[in-house]
Amino acid sequence: MPPKPAERWPDDLILFDGVCLFCSRWVRAVMARDGGRFRFVSIQSPYGTAMARAFGLDPQAPDTNAVVIDGTARFKSDAALGVLGVLPGWGWANALLRAPRFIRDPAYDLLARNRYRLFGKSDVCFAPTPEQRARFLDDLPPPV
Known part of the structure; x- marks a missing residue:
């Protein structure tokens, strides 16, 4: 999936599947390393659902995470590598x-298709700690 303009959405915002245990671990790993740069929104929240729909993603069956960097939404391997590339020690x-992308994305798709089976799924969305809560936009109304 090619990048798309994302002027309505804040930079350094990661959209993720909040019930996917792999995705929740990804969010925790990014938070532990990013120095407070990124903010997060689960696709199950009203804000995340609106964001997903704006990018043509199905909020009921997410097959990718997304990240907005420099006014552009990136998906699949572009999103994962874009985030990793700005974390300390991960510039490589x-x-x-x-x-x-036609080489990178099939590997991403394979993991995405099997993530619940391999890593599990929760009945509820990832719940941040009180200290992490300020970095989550789930409770905000989506931009118009």
């Missing part, structure tokens, strides 16, 4: 972005 991940 930017080199992987040089590989064509």
